[in-house]
Every structure is written in C-alpha cells, then in structure tokens.
Amino acid sequence: MRIATYNVNGITARLPVLLRWLEETQPDVVCLQELKAPQEKFPEQAIRDAGYKAIWHGQKSWNGVAILSRTEEIEERCRVLPDDPEDLQSRYIEARIKDIVVGCLYLPNGNPAPGPKFDYKLGWFKRFSQHAQQLLNEGVPVVLAGDYNAIPTEKDVYKPERWTEDALFRPETRKAYHNLIAQGWTDAIRKLHPDETVYTFWDYFRDAYGRNAGLRIDHFLLSPQLAPRLQKAEVDRFVRGWEKTSDHGPVWIEIQD
DNA sequence: ATGTCGTAGCCACTACGA
Secondary structure (H helix, E strand, O other): EEEEEEOOOOHHHHHHHHHHHHHOOOOOOEEEEOOOOOOOHHHHHHHHOOOEEEEEEEOOOOOOOOEEEEOOOOOOOOOOOOOOOOOOOEEEEEEEEEEEEEEEEEEOOOOOOOHHHHHHHHHHHHHHHHHHHHHHHHHOOEEEEEEEOOOOOOOHHHHHHOOOOOOOOOOOHHHHHHHHHHHEEEHHHHHOOOOOOOOOOOOHHOOOOOOEEEEEEEEEEEOOOOOOHHEEEEHHHHHOOOOOOOOOOOOEEEEOO
C-alpha cells in the first residue's frame, strides 16, 4: 500500500496539479494539508471522479486537512487533536484505513519567532506529541504524515546558518521533533535514506527549486508496529517543477500489506 | 530586506500568511 502526504497550498488553485499527480502515481492513501478552503468548497466531486473517497476538515482562508483513499474505506477517528477541542484551526484529521491508523497533520509555521505564533506552534507541537504518545500506547500500526514545519537536522536544509532564527529550525522546534521521535517513532525518509540530502519543500522565491535550495519538513513517522513493513520512502520532486505547482512536493511511503 | 504565491474583500489592489 502506498501512502502519500502532500501540502497542496490551496486545493482550489492546485486542483489540476493534484488530479494530474493522482492520475500519474495512483497512491492508495493521501494526506493533504493547507486546503485553504472552507468545508463546503472542497472539490468533492472531482476527487471522487478521480477515484478517491475523502474526508476533510476545511477552514476559510487558511489551514485545512484531508485524507483520501482509493479502494479501502476511511473510518474517521477525529478531526481535531482529542485533547485540544478548543483549537479553531483545522490542522489535524485522523482515520483508520484497513489495519492502519492514519494521522494527517499541518503543524503551525510559527514565524515570526519569538512571538505569539511561535508560542502557538510549540503548544500545538506539545499537544500533538501527547496524542502521539497515546497512539503508541494503543500498540497498533500508526502513521503520522504531514507538514511538520520542522527541519530535523542541519542535513535537512540547504544553508543551515541562514535558518537558525527561523521557527522551522530554532532549537525549540528541533528539540520538540527530536523528543517526538524519541517516543519510538521511525522517520521513514531518514530510515531509508540515512545520508542522502532529501528535500520536500522549495520556496517560491529566488528560483529555490532550480537551485535545489530546499528543506525537509514533510515527514512520515511510523509506530513500531508499522516500521518493519516499510519498503520505500520517496519524494515526487518532479511535481515541484510543474506549472502552477505547490511549494511542497508530494512524499510517499510503500507499506507491505 | 528581498523574493512569490493563494486567499479575501472587492472589481484594483492591498493585506496577510507562508
């Protein structure tokens, strides 16, 4: 089974690119972030015509997450962090698909840092990590996929020295990501590409994609019950070269059934 | 500081978030 995550940066503007990518690569399960569309503006019919069932949690202007599935049923578990019911931002949705719990997240960007947005990011990260621990305690196969807005290490950014003050790379963010991994999660891309430079995001500015000035911020974390089934983990970086494309590339893993 | 997108309010462009 192939599971993908893709920050589309606006599903309305991105629909042609999304449909082309789905058609060409046929992932089984897809986690989408940054829909930037209210609940009723999700292109449900176009997604269905492409062969996918979907659940989504929209929001006007910002955020928004969705889970798509080609053949298997999607059993929704929640559409907000369970311990965070007062959060008005649509950043998390979770479902069970076959035997796998799929969490789709869009962690806050947090810039400018320091400041209230950075505080919100760290608070969200903490609540997410608490939920991740609860998922581990269930002892079932879990994948947490999405845009973490976190650069794990210096290997994951084209020029680390330029990013030390950025909310995506500040020590607090790296520490939060490290602590999350330390619960027992496997970073799928790093597991299969331990030394390789792998990016998932290239800024729209200054031809970042052409210069390969990228970041690795979209991650797949696998629970111990799922990690042994990991076969492949890749970035569809060619999609970043298409017209009217997102600043993120789709990332995917192959899981043994 | 800058660069470029997508969205919203509104029909020209500016503000905001990323």
